[in-house]
Amino acid sequence: MVKFIVEDHDGNRQEIEAPDDMGLSLMEVLKASEYPVLATCGGMALCATCHVEVIEGEDELGEATDPELDQLENLPEYFPTSRLACQVRISPLLEGAVIRLRGEDN
Amino acid sequence: MITTDICIIGAGPVGLFAVFEAGLLKMRCHLIDYLPQVGGQLSEIYPQKPIYDIPGYPEVKAQELVDNLMDQIKPFKPTFTLGERVDHLAKQSDGSFIVTTNDKTQVHAQVIVIAGGLGVFEPRKPAIEKLEHFEGKGVTYMVKNPEAFRDKKVVLAGGGDSALDWTIYLSKVAQKVTLVHRNETFRGAPDSAAKVFDLANNGKIDLILSANLKELGGNGHLNSVKLENKSKEEITIDTDYLIPLFGLSPKLGPIADWGLNIDKNAIEVDTRDYSTGVERIYAIGDINTYPGKLKLILCGFHEAAIMMHSAFKYVYPDQKLSFKYTTVNGVNSF
The missing domain is CATH 3.50.50.60 (FAD/NAD(P)-binding domain)
Structure with missing residues (x-):
C-alpha cells in the first residue's frame, strides 16, 4: 500500500491509501475515492479531464509523457508539474506525494 | 417545426x-x-x-x-x-x-x-475577465461559418490541431489573422505547424508565441485583445473576433x-x-x-x-x- 495526499478543488487535503500491486492508475483511485474526476476517455490520455498538478513528489514521479503533453497543450492552463492522472501508476513512487486536482469540477 | x-x-x-x-x-x-x-x-x-x-x-x-x-x-x-x-x-x-x-x-x-x-x-474557456461579456459579440469558440470572418480581423488562441487548422483556413478568408500560443513550438500535426510557420514567415499571418491572453477591450463589441509575453510585456492587438480553441x-x-x-x-x-x-x-x-x-x-x-x-x-x-x-x-x- 502507498499513502499520498489529495487536494480537492476547494483546497481540502485528504490522505489516500491505495494498493500498489494491482496495476491501478491514479485516475482510477481518485474516481473510486469519489473525487469529481470525469475521465471522459476512460484512461487513454485523450481528454485531459483527469488533469492533476503534482505539488510534492514531482522528482520521484517524473515528468509528463508525450501523450500527456499533447493533451495538456490543448488546455487553457497547465503547470510545470501537471500530469494526467490516468497515466500515473499507483506505485511506491507516489508515497508521500501531494496531488492537486486541476480537471474540470463536475 | x-x-x-x-x-x-x-x-x-x-x-x-x-x-x-x-x-x-x-x-x-x-x-x-x-x-x-x-x-x-x-x-x-x-x-x-x-x-x-x-x-x-x-x-x-x-x-x-x-x-x-x-x-x-x-x-x-x-x-x-x-x-x-x-x-x-x-x-x-x-x-x-x-x-x-x-x-x-x-x-x-x-x-x-x-x-x-x-x-x-x-468548449473549454480560458480564465480571462469579461470573456463571457463578449460571447456572441466578438468572442466565439466554434467556427460554424467561416464566411462570417471574411475581411475581418481575427485572433485565434491555442496550440492544438484545431487552432492550427483554422489559422490556415482563415488566413485565406480574413483580412488579418493572428495566432497566439503560449509555447514556442506546436505539438499538433507537424504538417500543419510547418504551414503556420510558413504563413508567418511570408507575412500572411501574425504568429505570437510564448504569450497568453490577458484582457479584452471593446465597447459593446470586442475591438482589442491584450496579451502578455514571457518578459511580462503587454501587447495590444486590434481585432474584430477572438476564437479561443482549447478543446471540449x-x-x-x-x-x-x-x-x-x-x-x-x-x-x-x-x-x-x-x-x-x-x-x-x-x-x-x-x-x-x-x-x-x-x-x-x-x-x-x-x-x-x-x-x-x-x-x-x-x-x-x-x-x-x-x-x-x-x-x-x-x-x-x-
Whole structure:
C-alpha cells in the first residue's frame, strides 16, 4: 500500500491509501475515492479531464509523457508539474506525494 | 417545426443504434447533437482507437463502428440537427413533447430518448475577465461559418490541431489573422505547424508565441485583445473576433433542469424499460444509471432495444406490438 495526499478543488487535503500491486492508475483511485474526476476517455490520455498538478513528489514521479503533453497543450492552463492522472501508476513512487486536482469540477 | 415519432438527444453510438431498433418497429427518429458530426466521443475523442468488446467484432476502430452504424440505420432515414444543443423540453396537452435548441430549432415528438453520453461537449474557456461579456459579440469558440470572418480581423488562441487548422483556413478568408500560443513550438500535426510557420514567415499571418491572453477591450463589441509575453510585456492587438480553441469538455448541461432524477451526473432509470420518472422520456447509454450499470457501448445497445419496445405504445397507441426477428422479416426500409 502507498499513502499520498489529495487536494480537492476547494483546497481540502485528504490522505489516500491505495494498493500498489494491482496495476491501478491514479485516475482510477481518485474516481473510486469519489473525487469529481470525469475521465471522459476512460484512461487513454485523450481528454485531459483527469488533469492533476503534482505539488510534492514531482522528482520521484517524473515528468509528463508525450501523450500527456499533447493533451495538456490543448488546455487553457497547465503547470510545470501537471500530469494526467490516468497515466500515473499507483506505485511506491507516489508515497508521500501531494496531488492537486486541476480537471474540470463536475 | 420538425415532426417525428422519436426525438433522440445525442448522436453517439447508442443514439444511432436506437434508430435501428425504432425503425424495426416503424418509428421514425430525429437526432440532435451539439457536436458538428455524429459519433459522440468515438468520433470526437478517439476515432482511431480500436474497440475490442463489440460483439461480433474482434477489433473495430471507433470511427469505423460509427460509420457502420450510419450504414445500418440508413434504411430508416433518420434526420439530424447537428451543432445545436437542446435547451428546452415542453410537454404538450396530448402528452407529446416540443424540443427547442439553442438555435431555436424545434422538434415535435411523441417520445424523447436521452442518449447524451457524458453530457454536452462544451468548449473549454480560458480564465480571462469579461470573456463571457463578449460571447456572441466578438468572442466565439466554434467556427460554424467561416464566411462570417471574411475581411475581418481575427485572433485565434491555442496550440492544438484545431487552432492550427483554422489559422490556415482563415488566413485565406480574413483580412488579418493572428495566432497566439503560449509555447514556442506546436505539438499538433507537424504538417500543419510547418504551414503556420510558413504563413508567418511570408507575412500572411501574425504568429505570437510564448504569450497568453490577458484582457479584452471593446465597447459593446470586442475591438482589442491584450496579451502578455514571457518578459511580462503587454501587447495590444486590434481585432474584430477572438476564437479561443482549447478543446471540449463534457458538461451535463440543460438536462439537469428537466425534472429528472439525477444521481452524480447520471439519470436514474427503471431497468424494465429504461424510462425516467417522466412519462415518455427515456434515457439510455452512459447518461443513465441503475443498480449494476456498466458504461459499455454494448449495454447501451441492449438498452436501446428494450426501450424502443416500451416506447411503441406512445407512437402507436391503438396497435399491438408483435415481436419479430430480422432473420424472419428482414429490414423493411421506410
